[in-house]
Amino acid sequence: MNKKHVKMTVNGKTVEGDVEARTLLIHFLREDLGLTGPHIGCETSHCGACTVDLDGRSVKSCTLFAVQAENADITTVEGMAAADGTLHAIQEGFMQEHGLQCGFCTPGMIMRTHRLLQENPNPTDEEIRWGISGNLCRCTGYQNIVKAVRYAANKLNDTTREAAE
């Protein structure tokens, strides 16, 4: 099988590998790099469990070939917590507000929230709901996920305010 060499940045580190052109990014992340945070849910571009951040966009890594991500800068949920294990404000929000039950959708929810709050640091509840409309959760009914995003937004805004003072 004809393989292509790919090189990209994942969670701040340069990674390389040889992949078939048809290898989806989610498989490269999970099977070649061992990053099993991004989940394979529906495989049909609907559920958002495979969401990662790629060059400043939230993308469904089941709907992108690894070769398309050549030279891209990618963040997965593994790249969110600090090196010492301190949770990111978004992760803390999902914990504090019970924004998950089974947890399967959570990595995608967290990565989507990450980009949403970069673009809109103080979203209304309605904007949060539209913002995460590409991520499905079958447990929570979304109520606590909205609260978790709100928690994270407040905490990040407080941190920004303190830094400015």
Add this chain to the structure above:
Amino acid sequence: MIPGDFEYHRPNSIGEVVSLLSTHGDEARVIAGGHSLIPMMKLRLAAPEHLVDLQDVAGLVGVSEDGGAITIGAMTTQTELIASKVLAENCPIIREAALLIADPQVRYCGTLGGNVANGDPGNDMPALMQCLGATYLLQGPDGTREVDARDYYEAAYFTELKDGELLTGVRFEKPVVGHGYAYKKLKRKVGDYATAAAAVILSMNGGSCVSASIALTNVGDTPLYAQAASDALVGTALDAATIDQAVALAESITEPASDGRGPAEYRTKMAGVMTRRAIEEAKERAQ
């Protein structure tokens, strides 16, 4: 859900794309955002032997104004359309429709060119481009040519695009200042294609409708430009009887499939409801 194998190409120029498409004929497909093509490749409904990625091709992204015309590059994403100030000021119906396409993740990837070029009757932008009277800009081995959006679609997935040709962008005249507009889409959930949708652009002068354009999404093999329904509005005050007549004319050109989105009769009626709501909202918005 693993696609078939293919050779991957990542050219830098339109010329290289055209050359690759000409060399490989119908064994090659271009990939823009990939959110129509990759799902079809996973299902093996599409199995191109050569995939030509457009992401590095120069000159295919952006919204530009040239006098009274707006040109949008084929690789401009739905997210970029939503964020465009030029479009918000001159042609807000594009933003309104783009926000109803799929979900945020898909809109970061999905492009205008991909949406209009592939001939999927479920896509929203083709009817909108017909409503705007847009022109598609094509480039092939014999140079460039232009095709009216209202003439481009032949059947589901069959279009005027020839082997070796690339759709590089769309161009349309700005709707008149103060025009009314609406894109109304009925769908079962976020991310779904339309059960039925209608695009309306019209302009009013002294309480009378002076121009009107109506097009329908996903109620036929192709997007449908509703010429008779549009004509019925012009020269009227958009009174109830006129709107009833336009709705009936719009319904009469639909030929929807009976599928998970409902039986054909229902979808025809919903095309009428969307048309009615879009005309009423466009009338309210018109200045």
